[in-house]
Amino acid sequence: MITINNExxxxxxxxxxxxxxxxxxxxxxxxxxxxxxxxxxxATYHTRVSGIDLGLLPNIGDRLPVTQLNGNELxxxxxxxxxxxxxxxxxxxxxxxxxxxEIKNVGQYRLMKRKIDMNNDIKTIDFNASxxxxxxxxxxxxxxxxxxxxxxxxxxxNRLETGEQNISEKFLDKMMNxxxxxxxxxxxxxxxxSLTFPDLTGKxxxxxxxxxxxxxxxxxxxxxxxxxxxxxxxxxxxxYIQDFDPVTNPDTQQIxxxxxxxxxxxxxxxxxFEKALLEQNMTWRxxxxxxxxxxxxxxxxDIALNDKWGLLNMNDIVRAVxxxxxxxxxxxxxxxxxxxxxxxxxxxxxxxxIRAYDKQKEQESKGNDTxxxxxxxxxxxxxxxxxxxxEWFANDNLVDFTVDMLYTxxxxxxEPIADDxxxxxxxxxxxxxxxxxxxxxxxxxxxxxxxKFIRQPKTQSVDSIKKWVEQAVAPSLAVLQxxxxxxxxxxxxxxxxxxxxxxKLVTTTMARVMSQAQxxxxxxxxxxxxxxxKYIETQGKExx
Numbered sequence: 001m002i003t004i005n006n007e008x009x010x011x012x013x014x015x016x017x018x019x020x021x022x023x024x025x026x027x028x029x030x031x032x033x034x035x036x037x038x039x040x041x042x043a044t045y046h047t048r049v050s051g052i053d054l055g056l057l058p059n060i061g062d063r064l065p066v067t068q069l070n071g072n073e074l075x076x077x078x079x080x081x082x083x084x085x086x087x088x089x090x091x092x093x094x095x096x097x098x099x100x101x102e103i104k105n106v107g108q109y110r111l112m113k114r115k116i117d118m119n120n121d122i123k124t125i126d127f128n129a130s131x132x133x134x135x136x137x138x139x140x141x142x143x144x145x146x147x148x149x150x151x152x153x154x155x156x157x158n159r160l161e162t163g164e165q166n167i168s169e170k171f172l173d174k175m176m177n178x179x180x181x182x183x184x185x186x187x188x189x190x191x192x193x194s195l196t197f198p199d200l201t202g203k204x205x206x207x208x209x210x211x212x213x214x215x216x217x218x219x220x221x222x223x224x225x226x227x228x229x230x231x232x233x234x235x236x237x238x239x240y241i242q243d244f245d246p247v248t249n250p251d252t253q254q255i256x257x258x259x260x261x262x263x264x265x266x267x268x269x270x271x272x273f274e275k276a277l278l279e280q281n282m283t284w285r286x287x288x289x290x291x292x293x294x295x296x297x298x299x300x301x302d303i304a305l306n307d308k309w310g311l312l313n314m315n316d317i318v319r320a321v322x323x324x325x326x327x328x329x330x331x332x333x334x335x336x337x338x339x340x341x342x343x344x345x346x347x348x349x350x351x352x353x354i355r356a357y358d359k360q361k362e363q364e365s366k367g368n369d370t371x372x373x374x375x376x377x378x379x380x381x382x383x384x385x386x387x388x389x390x391e392w393f394a395n396d397n398l399v400d401f402t403v404d405m406l407y408t409x410x411x412x413x414x415e416p417i418a419d420d421x422x423x424x425x426x427x428x429x430x431x432x433x434x435x436x437x438x439x440x441x442x443x444x445x446x447x448x449x450x451x452k453f454i455r456q457p458k459t460q461s462v463d464s465i466k467k468w469v470e471q472a473v474a475p476s477l478a479v480l481q482x483x484x485x486x487x488x489x490x491x492x493x494x495x496x497x498x499x500x501x502x503x504k505l506v507t508t509t510m511a512r513v514m515s516q517a518q519x520x521x522x523x524x525x526x527x528x529x530x531x532x533x534k535y536i537e538t539q540g541k542e543x544x
Contacts, residue, residue, distance in 0.1 A: 002035070004069045011035035013066040013079075015058040016044065029054070033064060033079065040330050045069060047077035054081060127172060127446050129163040130414075130439035136161075138309065139179060149178045176450060183450035185309035188399055190284060191377060192302035193265040193273075195291055202231050202243035202261050209294055210239075210263065212276055221245070225262065238269035262299065268458075275457035283537055284455070288389055301385035303378045303402050305451070306359070310373040311444045314343040314358045320412050320438060321345055327411045327422065327431050328354075341365060347410055351381035354410050376444070378406060403448035412438035453537040 002011050016032040028048040034041040047069060058064065064081065071077035136146050136157075143161070147154045151174065159165040176182055197205055206214050217231040224230070225242060233239035244258040265273050277287060288296075318335055320326050330348035337343045342361030347354040359375040380388060392398040411428065413435040421431050 002066055002069060005071075009035070009037075011037050011042070013064045013069075014041075015062045015064050016041075028078075033066065033069075045077050045079075047071070047079045049079045049081060053083065127167050128437070128439075128442060129161050129167070130436070131443045131446065132167060133161045134439045134443055135175070135179075135182070138311070150174045181309075182447055183452075185307070185311065186444065186447045186451040187306045187308065188402060188448075188451050188453045189304050189306065189456060190270050190302065191267045191304040192300060192379070193263075193270055194298070194300045195263050195296040196299050197261045197263070197291075197294055197296050199259050199295055200261050201257055201259055202229060202241040205241050205243075205261050205263055206231060209291060209296070210273070210276065211280060212239075217241070227262070233269075233272070237264075238266050238272055240264050240269075263296075267302075271456055271458040274455040277455065278457045285392070285537070289393075297382075298380075298385035298389065299382060301380045301388060303380070303388070305376045305378075305402070305406070305444070305448055306372045307374040307376070307444060308371055311447070312356065312374045312376075312440055314345075314356065314374060315339055316438070316440065317345055317356055317412070318343050324416050324419075324422075325413045325438070327413070327417060327428055329409050350379075351384040352409070353377075353379040354406065355379060376406065378402060399451060399453055400449055403445055406448070407445045412441040414438055455537050 002009055002013055004011075012035070014034045014036055016034045029051050030046060030048050031054070033045045033047055035043040035045070049066075054064075064079075066079045067082050068080040069077055070080075136143070139146070141149070143157045144154045147157045150157075150171070152171075156165065160167055160171070197209065200209070203214060206212055206217060212233065214231075217233055218235040219229065219231050221228060222230040222242060227242035228245045229243050231241045231243075241261060241263050243261040246255050246257045248254070249256050274284075277283065282290075321333060321335060328347045330352075332347070332349050334346045335343065336346075337358075340361075342358030342365070344355065344357035355377040357375060357377075359372040360370055363370040363372075388398070388401065391401050395401075411431070413431065414437065415435050417431055417435060421434070
């Protein structure tokens with residue numbers, strides 16, 4: 001129990017690090033405190049404390065005797081600690097200088113994983129006997145076939161599958177070289193991106209950040225997210241920007257424009273925007289670096305792991321959840337759908353949600369085709385999303401970092417997990433030591449380290465417009481035609497006068513059709529002639 005601004009909370013405060021070079025520099029050092037609730041960090045505070053009351057530097061993850069926390073983001077927070085029976089002097093605290101330097105600027109990687117002992121290595125993904133057997137079955141190979149392809153004896157493969165012999169890195173390298181389709185079975189891509197720009201207007205974001213032709217955006221009013229104006233690319237809510245309408249100052253009669261803008265790229269919008277990135281010879285990394293120059297801050301980032309081979313079986317995942325054969329850092333989860341229409345399972349809540357679902361069935365229900373069987377998404381908000389960028393920029397390891405986050409926060413087993421093992425900070429370690437993992441989840445996370453981060457640029461589709469007309473407009477027109485009102489409709493169309501916004505909608509729709517038809521959108525617009533579809537993000541190399 002802790003009191004935050006006079007309101008009692010059922011939180012347990014834990015130590016997450018400090019930015020001070022030495023506790024001896026100031027009597028009130030700044031530290032980061034995490035608030036744990038149901039074994040999950042639900043909030044973090046940068047706050048000052050009394051160095052004397054804090055005493056010797058705690059370890060990452062240690063509980064702190066904080067009784068009260070007061071303040072706000074503008075003036076800062078200050079924490080009051082319960083008095084200890086031990087008396088410390090400034091000299092005692094200064095002895096922690098070297099230890100403090102070692103954990104100063106603790107990597108966000110470790111903070112996200114909530115490592116309690118900072119000296120321990122980060123948990124690695126094991127490839128066990130069950131995963132090997134699953135790979136062989138997916139390849140439709142016998143033990144003799146696998147042995148021949150890899151260059152080993154059948155007896156060796158048998159010992160590996162029964163667990164009599166450990167699976168070495170050398171064996172895994174041979175297997176991946178013999179079956180390159182394994183690494184191609186999983187791909188990583190962005191599926192939703194939204195950024196806020198506190199100092200820009202919507203038109204500035206269009207012109208300077210995304211660098212798309214402003215005439216291709218339809219402007220209209222909105223009340224969503226406290227904004228008053230919205231610009232939607234080609235009139236569709238796939239790439240859209242929200243900001244504020246200019247207003248007239250009643251005192252000066254001057255037009256004033258409030259800054260503050262959010263750019264939204266939906267799932268389809270990311271594919272469309274990747275077309276623009278391709279034409280500008282930019283990668284996602286280039287774009288995010290550019291966005292940060294304009295003080296852009298991620299409000300949401302969805303990272304998708306595409307299972308193209310059917311490594312996962314969503315019926316098995318749902319069954320594992322129902323039978324308590326899973327562990328997650330968050331206690332909250334939800335199951336939606338059914339085996340016919342496809343399952344969706346969500347774990348956690350904002351700012352970090354993991355979602356697994358049947359992508360193929362989802363797309364079939366919309367009348368679309370896809371080569372993705374299942375998808376696992378990491379939905380990250382605000383600082384969680386920024387932490388991914390920080391790690392990516394610092395260590396160039398987006399794929400490994402993403403898979404390690406997934407493996408650390410969600411884990412499935414072949415047997416039910418006892419309730420008493422699901423509580424406590426070290427629950428995951430105890431479960432791993434006593435319960436076998438689910439082979440398909442182990443395989444997905446292992447192969448995830450081998451996957452490519454890809455871009456899949458797409459243009460606006462004439463087929464999508466045609467499908468919308470057929471599904472939404474044609475039935476109503478057919479009713480009018482069969483009831484003898486068709487001639488009246490045609491006369492009304494001839495007489496109709498379009499407003500400026502309606503005329504612009506016609507223009508953007510025509511531009512959308514032209515882009516798919518390989519028309520030349522010149523006049524300072526992007527060139528849509530290229531036909532490439534999929535690229536490895538980090539290399540800018542086209543995938544055959």
